[in-house]
Amino acid sequence: MTTHTPDLSCVDLVKDFDSFRAVDHVSFEVPQGSFFSILGPSGCGKTTLLRMIAGFQSPTSGDLRIKGRSMIGVPPNKRxxxxxxxHLALFPTMNIGDNVGFGLRQRGVAKPEITRRVEDILARVGLPGVAQRRVDQLSGGQKQRVAIARCMVLEPDVLLLDEPLGALDLKLREHMKIELxxxxxxxxxxxxYITHDQSEALVMSDNIAVMNHGRFEQVGPPQEVYHDPQTAFVAGFVGEANKIAATVAAVNGPNLTLRTEAGTELKATAPASGLQSGQRAQVFLRPEAIGLSMTPGDAGEDNVSQGTVTAVLFNGANSSVTVEDASGHALSVALPQTGGFADLRRGSTVYTRWHPDKARLYAAEG
Incomplete structure (x- = not known):
């Protein structure tokens, strides 16, 4: 059977700064030609990890391999x-062609070859004929493509991107996700790709690693990370989610009965939760998993609750509706504009409902 060496692999990687552990025994592989995102909040260790891959920092322990070759002790310019x-770090005193060809000049490539390769790479990123322009003559999106061209002209095995869309306005950022x-x-x-923006990771990635306190909490395709989060942190960090505190009242195989602090009974199907009767739990529900109606529906239906609309926020294709029940607990509901709720207003009486298998359950922290 043919096996393929991954372009990048990290094995039990650790980085300590005195008594602080920034990266804590991280292991992963990135196959050739894939888009791998490391997603997490500020301070979780993702930039430290990227800098170790680039060679700007040395790991405390573990190994880091590119194309199967260990990079421990290899300086950045040899990787x-x-x-x-x-912030792209383009040189404002150089024209676009000189910016893109800078690394080739540092490597001693002949001038005619530099010219040829620069023209070729600019055409491939959709910027033919701009080699003589100044940096300040380009738009934000064009500068992004020049920064990528400057890297790709060197034909790297791995391209590292440290939050490259962070300085762009919202509309350009959305456009650049598609372009990248x-x-x-x-x-x-x-x-x-390093980011704290979940939408960037979900849109662009083949696989996402969700990082927290120096560790990977989950690695997988975007759909899996979003729909089947393995930990409470992933459920709360990736996408929007309602969080409900409850106690397990009964367990019948994969079917659980829970009670909230206000005494409301909930039904959930969670085959692998590991929760036991009497245990405190966290229930996570996506806003789009909750239905809304003006009538209570069938008697005996699970997870139906009467509430009052406290906010309706128009978001374009959807509205975000906040519904508060009698106990004061609020649920956020994603409501399509085509759902027939044009007259929904603050103060309207509505009924929320969700299927037991839409919940994700985890043991309560602490």
Missing amino acids: PVSMVFQ KALQAEFNTTFV
Whole structure:
């Protein structure tokens, strides 16, 4: 059977700063030609991890391999990686062609070859004929593509991207998500992308690693991470979620009965939760998993609750509706504009409902 060496692999990687552990025994592999995102909040260790891959910092222990070759002790300029920074770091005194060809000049490549390769890479990123322009003559999106071209002209095995969309406005950021994914597919180069923005990771990635306190809590495709979060942190960090505190009242195989602090009974189907009767639990529900109606529906239906609308926020294709029940607990509901709720107002009486298998259950922290 043929096996393929991953472009990047980290084995039990640790990084300590005195008594603080920034990266805590992280292991993962990134296959050739894939888009791998490391997603997590500020301070979780993701940038430290990226800097170790680039060679700007040395691991305390563990191994880091590119194309099967250990990079421990290999300086940054000798590694087959390039890096796009958040603020791009283009040279304002150089024209676009000189910016893109800078790394080739540092490697001693002949001038005619530099010219040819620069023109070729600019065409591949959709910027033909701009080599003589100044940096300040380009838009934000064009500058992003120049920064990528400057890296890709060096033909790296792995391209590292450290929150490169963070400085862009919202509309351009949405556009660049599509462009980045298209560029990655065009070059078939392995991208390792650092972000705290879940929407960036979900849209662009083949696989996402969700990082928290120096560790990977879950690694998997975007759909799996979103729909089947393995920990309470992942459920709360990736996507929007309602969180309900409850206690397990009964367990019947995969079917659980829970009671909230206000005494409301909930039904949930959670085959692998491991929760036991009497245990405190956290129940997570996606806003789009909750239905809304003006009538109570069938008698005996699970997880139906009467409430009062306290807010209706128009978001374009959807509205975000906040419903508060008699106990004062609020649920956020994602409501399509085509759902027939045009007259829904603050103060309206409604009924929320959700199927038991839509909940994700975890043991309560502490």
